[in-house]
Amino acid sequence: MAGFKYAAPRELDEALQLMASAQQPRPLAGGTDIVDQLKTGRRTADLVIEMKRIPQMQRFDVEADGLHIGAARSCTDIRSHPEVPARYAALYEAAGLIGSVQIQNRAALGGNICNAAPSADTAPALLVLDARAVVASSKGARLVELDRFFKGPGQTILEKGELLTGIFVPTPAARSASTYLRFIPRNEMDIAIAGVGCYLEIESSGLVKRARIALAAVAPTPIRARIAELALEGREISDALIEAAAEAAVSAARPISDVRGSAEYRKDLVRVLTRRTLQACVQRINAGERAS
Amino acid sequence: MAKIPIQFTVNGEPREMMVEPAWTLLRTLRDELLLTGTKEGCSNGNCGACTVLVEGRSVNSCLVLAPEADGLEVTTVEGIARNGKLSHVQEAFVQEGGLQCGFCTPGFIISATALLRRNPNPTEEEIRLNLAGNLCRCTGYDKIIKAVMRASAAMASGGAPAT
Known part of the structure; x- marks a missing residue:
């Protein structure tokens, strides 16, 4: 792997400053895609920014309006939450299909979305659950319909300095x-x-x-x-x-x-x-x- | 690239060291801490030879960057036996002959240990599913599956477990 610096901010603001200031920053959550891509040269970085120590990235709340999941939450976290299997079955099932136990223990929901593979298993699940991407930058936060998030293989609408901080899934209707x-x-x-x-x-x-x-x-x-x-x-x-x-x-x-x-x-x-x-x-x- | 300091616990022992950001946890364990039980196979998360426990969860250490381990608890195959006594899982692999060349074995021991801690009485199907992230090119898997079932039975019969 080519040399890069490493930062593990504990505040979202600090992460956003780092995202805006580095030439080629790469967010790291589960690392199951990005570490392999850095090894093989498919993606490069001058700064790797770990997301797991930022509280917003670890959010996991089932509220009246829906499910709020931080981008750094792993497939295993999703599989372990008691409210997910019944109400958000598609997401529960998709998270259990990715890789192996070892991969599910690390692979983060935000990473599966930001890696933007056409084959990403959580993407169709979140699309049918009408999910929104929670996007933050130094200018504030915006909600993006997930349907508008993907641009092409490996490409998203995220702009320089922006971070996916989480996914919001509205509470599904009765019946x-x-x-x-x-x-x-x-x-x-x-x-x-x-x-x-x-x-x-x-x-x-x-x-x-x-x-x-x-x-x-x-x-x-x-x-x-x-x-x-x-x-x-x-x-x-x-x-x-x-x-x-x-x-x-x-x-x-x-x-x-x-x-x-x-x-x-x-x-x-x-x-x-x-x-x-x-x-x-x-x-x-x-x-x-x-x-x- | 300049090294950065990390503090973590490896097999119960606190460690402080300097790591390069691009080092993997695997490289750090093997080349810096000389814990060579953990093996490097595919280097991309497919084979499971590098499986270790981080905070009690099995992960591919080839896909973990060393600085990510800062503040965390890591267990390698060297930390599974206690006081010179093999764990139920290790003992069962020996009894069933759940290995041939042995290269994949540390990863299988870790994955099986993680499974039995979470689910002490798995079905054969659950064992196969939970070990899908570990490849073995020698055994044909059957003896490995039998070893995990034997370990599960040994745990249930109440023999003093090492881990």
């Missing part, structure tokens, strides 16, 4: 459910060939009130499949409607062919995974109704 599924050749330690996140809100009449579907690893960034969402909303849920939405989701995908799979294969996976995530959400909503 809703979310899930994330991905396809890889084995169950652990691999990168999604395709991934699909889904959030569904169904009225007691059976009409779909709100649908959000997001895709991983089939476009330059994680994307919402809005055409599939529109196919669902306002209509009565049925097997035929789910099939039509799955077909629509395929048209939103713009996959490449690479070592993990061909574009055609990925499109087919989008169809199958979209169908399965929608079916899972319907089952969960029905089960929740029976329980209450």
Whole structure:
């Protein structure tokens, strides 16, 4: 690794000053992407700034308005919080699919988002949960819809001097459910060939009130499949409607062919995974109704 | 690049030292503290040979920068046996022959120890899932899985554990 300086600020203001003053600052939270990238030269830095000692970065609050997670919180932290599995199932599931136990113990939510891999597993989960990125700079804080956060592979809308301090996930509505599924050749330690996140809100009449579907690893960034969402909303849920939405989701995908799979294969996976995530959400909503 | 001071605890012993920002925890443990039980395999977080405990959680030490360890508690494979007595996990690996060349073994010992502390009675499926971040090219894994199940049973039967 090329020489860089290191700072471990304990205050957000200090971190923001360092971000603004260094030539090529790199925030470090879990390090599972950035340390490897610094080793291989895929990214460079003159200053590595550790985020884990800053209180805002370690926030983890379930409040009436939703879930507030600091950017440095690890997948294991997310998996360990009692409120997450039921209410924020898609996020819980995605955090449990990343890497190995060792990786999940370190990999931070903010890092998974800022690394901006098209295959980032938490991205579709957060997109369907309508998450916002909490972005800070010396000018103050702003909330950015996560859908607008990604610019391209490895690229985000963060400007010089800005830091992602956390993620806000609004409390899901009643009669809703979310899930994330991905396809890889084995169950652990691999990168999604395709991934699909889904959030569904169904009225007691059976009409779909709100649908959000997001895709991983089939476009330059994680994307919402809005055409599939529109196919669902306002209509009565049925097997035929789910099939039509799955077909629509395929048209939103713009996959490449690479070592993990061909574009055609990925499109087919989008169809199958979209169908399965929608079916899972319907089952969960029905089960929740029976329980209450 | 100028070295910076860190203080941390390694296998229960407080340490103060100067590290370069670009050193990994792995390099610091092996080359500076001469704790060579922890191995370097892939250097990118895939193989698990470098697994150590940081604050009780298993991590790939090849992906931890040395300054990150400041103020934290680190346990390596050298810190698993106590007073010359092997832990249940170590003893079970010996009894089951859960190793051949031995290069991956320290990482497996750490991962299995972390698993059994969290979940003393895992199913075979849970063991396989929790050891997915450790690669072994010799054993075919079955004897490793059996070793972890044996360690779990030994812990349940109440034998005095080393750790």
